Amino acid sequence: MSITLSEKNNGYVEGFSKFEKSTSGNDQGWLKSLRQEAIQKFQDLGFPTLKDEDWRFTNVAPIARSSFEILENGHDTVSASDLAPFQFEDQQVTELVFINGRYTHGLSRHCELPNGVIVKNLADAIVSEQEILKDNLAKYADFNEEAFTALNTAFMEDGGFIYIPKGTVVETPIHFLFISTDSDTPSITNPRNLIIAEDNCEANVIEHYTSIADNVYLSNVVTEIVVGENSTIGHYLIELESKKAFNISTLRVQQARSSNIRSHSVLLGGSLVRNNVHPVLAGEGCDSLINGLYMSNHRQHMDNYMKVEHASPHCDSRQLYNGILDGRSRGVFHGRIIVHEDAQKTDAKQTNRNLILSDTAQIDTKPQLEIYADDVKCTHGATIGQIDENALFYLRSRGISEEASRGIIMHAFTNEALESMSVDSVKNYCANLVADWFNQRNQKLEA
Amino acid sequence: MLEIKNLHVSVEDQEILKGLNLTINAGEVHSIMGPNGSGKSTLAQVLAGRDSYEITEGEVLFEGKDLLELAPEDRACEGVFLAFQYPVEIPGVANTYLLREALNSVRKYRGEEPLKHIEFAKYAKEKMKIMNMGDNLLKRAVNEGFSGGEKKKNEIFQMQILEPKLAILDETDSGLDIDALKVVADGVNTLRNPERGFLVITHYQRLLDYIVPDFVHVLVDGKIVKSGGKELALELEDKGYGWIEEEKTAANS
Numbered sequence: 001m002s003i004t005l006s007e008k009n010n011g012y013v014e015g016f017s018k019f020e021k022s023t024s025g026n027d028q029g030w031l032k033s034l035r036q037e038a039i040q041k042f043q044d045l046g047f048p049t050l051k052d053e054d055w056r057f058t059n060v061a062p063i064a065r066s067s068f069e070i071l072e073n074g075h076d077t078v079s080a081s082d083l084a085p086f087q088f089e090d091q092q093v094t095e096l097v098f099i100n101g102r103y104t105h106g107l108s109r110h111c112e113l114p115n116g117v118i119v120k121n122l123a124d125a126i127v128s129e130q131e132i133l134k135d136n137l138a139k140y141a142d143f144n145e146e147a148f149t150a151l152n153t154a155f156m157e158d159g160g161f162i163y164i165p166k167g168t169v170v171e172t173p174i175h176f177l178f179i180s181t182d183s184d185t186p187s188i189t190n191p192r193n194l195i196i197a198e199d200n201c202e203a204n205v206i207e208h209y210t211s212i213a214d215n216v217y218l219s220n221v222v223t224e225i226v227v228g229e230n231s232t233i234g235h236y237l238i239e240l241e242s243k244k245a246f247n248i249s250t251l252r253v254q255q256a257r258s259s260n261i262r263s264h265s266v267l268l269g270g271s272l273v274r275n276n277v278h279p280v281l282a283g284e285g286c287d288s289l290i291n292g293l294y295m296s297n298h299r300q301h302m303d304n305y306m307k308v309e310h311a312s313p314h315c316d317s318r319q320l321y322n323g324i325l326d327g328r329s330r331g332v333f334h335g336r337i338i339v340h341e342d343a344q345k346t347d348a349k350q351t352n353r354n355l356i357l358s359d360t361a362q363i364d365t366k367p368q369l370e371i372y373a374d375d376v377k378c379t380h381g382a383t384i385g386q387i388d389e390n391a392l393f394y395l396r397s398r399g400i401s402e403e404a405s406r407g408i409i410m411h412a413f414t415n416e417a418l419e420s421m422s423v424d425s426v427k428n429y430c431a432n433l434v435a436d437w438f439n440q441r442n443q444k445l446e447a
Numbered sequence: 448m449l450e451i452k453n454l455h456v457s458v459e460d461q462e463i464l465k466g467l468n469l470t471i472n473a474g475e476v477h478s479i480m481g482p483n484g485s486g487k488s489t490l491a492q493v494l495a496g497r498d499s500y501e502i503t504e505g506e507v508l509f510e511g512k513d514l515l516e517l518a519p520e521d522r523a524c525e526g527v528f529l530a531f532q533y534p535v536e537i538p539g540v541a542n543t544y545l546l547r548e549a550l551n552s553v554r555k556y557r558g559e560e561p562l563k564h565i566e567f568a569k570y571a572k573e574k575m576k577i578m579n580m581g582d583n584l585l586k587r588a589v590n591e592g593f594s595g596g597e598k599k600k601n602e603i604f605q606m607q608i609l610e611p612k613l614a615i616l617d618e619t620d621s622g623l624d625i626d627a628l629k630v631v632a633d634g635v636n637t638l639r640n641p642e643r644g645f646l647v648i649t650h651y652q653r654l655l656d657y658i659v660p661d662f663v664h665v666l667v668d669g670k671i672v673k674s675g676g677k678e679l680a681l682e683l684e685d686k687g688y689g690w691i692e693e694e695k696t697a698a699n700s
């Protein structure tokens with residue numbers, strides 16, 4: 001039985017009632033009512049429009065107009081060798097593979113994890129980890145205001161789940177690999193990830209969205225991370241969707257006292273991409289590092305929406321987003337920093353740099369500081385420009401060819417956004433993706 | 448080695464160099480002095496290949512080749528080096544990376560094998576001794592956060608690495624204390640030999656105590672108005688540029 005979602009004829013609500021009957025966890029009252037509440041909210045909110053302040057620069061009409069199917073299965077079309085291009089050089093990794101949004105055991109691999117650490121897919125966790133889920137799932141990502149989060153919450157059924165007990169260091173990275181396959185009609189997935197680290201923990205998690213086909217689909221992702229006291233979580237989002245895909249990702253991080261989040265986003269694929277990053281520094285003395293790199297070409301649209309919420313004193317946040325825009329592509333960086341009344345001694349810094357490689361590419365960058373405390377340090381800076389001619393001449397005057405000089409400058413620019421990644425295998429993987437991007441661009445220029 | 452003949456250069460329709468003639472033979476050190484805005488840096492940048500200047504007349508031959516026809520990188524590979532008056536900061540590019548890329552580009556141009564990491568490190572180490580430079584400046588991004596003096600030293604360090612045939616130093620001495628000045632001068636003097644030429648642009652005679660020039664030229668309003676030996680620099684330091692212009696006016700009337 002296939003389920004079609006569309007704004008026409010109330011298709012989302014109808015689709016939901018079909019979905020509800022077949023999905024896992026519907027026997028659990030709390031989950032059932034959560035989903036119902038969410039579809040109701042989605043129905044009330046509708047898709048955002050350009051009139052919505054938070055969506056001023058990004059028109060989601062192409063999504064609203066489409067009708068999407070929730071695919072039953074796609075496992076059989078994917079083999080282990082299809083995964084190779086999306087894997088890191090490091091063999092020591094726990095890797096959960098999702099095909100069209102559904103966990104695929106046969107393609108996944110597990111390496112040994114410390115005692116008490118749980119890494120499994122959400123559909124299974126719904127059955128086996130009810131208590132943890134009940135306390136955490138949808139407690140942070142707000143579906144009352146955010147339509148895409150409401151949509152995800154209504155239709156969530158699978159994704160990655162991690163639980164790390166007190167005082168545990170997970171040395172090996174955990175990789176959630178989401179792959180879309182070919183389908184006759186546009187499809188939708190609503191990956192839902194939940195990561196819970198108790199106090200004094202460390203782990204690195206990579207979310208990776210990609211495709212082995214060239215079709216239209218929507219990945220509507222919501223990830224919640226709960227970081228316990230004094231814990232450090234590294235989070236990586238690698239967005240490498242198909243050229244025609246839509247990807248809306250929402251990362252919501254809840255930080256306890258003295259905790260540390262290191263968030264890295266690398267956006268390269270997709271036609272319409274929105275990357276929401278929303279950490280709440282809820283306990284005293286937290287650190288947030290929020291870095292990203294977006295590289296767009298052709299008619300791609302990449303929107304980064306940051307909402308860094310300082311809710312306690314003595315917290316530091318550092319945002320650095322670099323963008324390279326080519327072709328007729330368009331980028332957005334909307335950087336909100338909210339400092340609540342109690343959050344004295346906040347130290348927040350935001351930097352957004354953009355390199356425009358063509359006359360027809362465009363970037364909108366908008367800082368938005370909302371400060372309700374008086375003893376805080378908030379700085380922001382944005383730059384938009386072409387490659388610095390002075391730097392280019394300087395390198396050339398040392399004997400380096402023009403092409404190589406441009407390459408060096410652009411590489412330095414992208415590297416700035418990647419160098420803070422602490423998992424080397426992931427950093428190398430991302431650096432290779434960036435190199436591929438430049439190679440493709442150069443080939444096109446030569447052609 | 449270098450022949451500049453009747454060079455006219457404009458920026459935005461404003462003529463800056465107005466018929467400049469200068470010949471530098473191998474083994475010679477020439478110094479150019481002149482008031483602010485007289486066109487010294489313009490000359491240096493034009494020789495290095497900056498394309499924001501328009502050359503309206505004249506020619507420049509370097510070892511018999513038409514220098515103005517060459518791309519900046521090819522000039523560097525042919526052996527022309529410019530120490531910038533204002534060295535450029537390049538965030539994210541390590542100083543050593545730039546130097547190795549630069550040296551290997553030049554080597555490739557000459558048909559030589561590129562230096563491997565270890566070979567380059569060894570070579571750079573020797574040069575660092577001459578320049579009295581610490582390791583940390585090598586690892587840091589090119590000129591980023593360098594003090595004024597460090598930037599100038601870094602220019603000469605690059606020159607040491609590339610060992611050009613013709614080195615143009617644009618006010619490398621400005622803003623240096625005496626110790627740094629000596630290091631810079633050492634950096635130049637160790638490269639002085641019968642095959643190399645130098646064009647040293649400066650405002651101060653002080654530098655010329657350490658890098659003793661064979662010729663001193665005075666550039667005023669886009670032209671060389673007086674040339675002489677090293678004593679000319681002393682005279683300029685003493686009396687400024689006014690007397691030369693007076694002399695010129697007197698001669699013209």
Ligand SMILES: Nc1ncnc2c1ncn2[C@@H]1O[C@H](COP(=O)(O)OP(=O)(O)OP(=O)(O)O)[C@@H](O)[C@H]1O
Binds near residue numbers: 459463488
């Ligand atoms: N890119 C440019 N655009 C516009 N004007 C320029 C440009 N470069 C140089 N000029 C002008 O040309 C003239 C000569 O400048 P130049 O920098 O060559 O002088 P200089 O002799 O090196 O001076 P200084 O001793 O101050 O370094 C000045 O009037 C300067 O303003």
Ligand SMILES: [Mg+2]
Binds near residue numbers: 488489617618
């Ligand atoms: Mg000058």
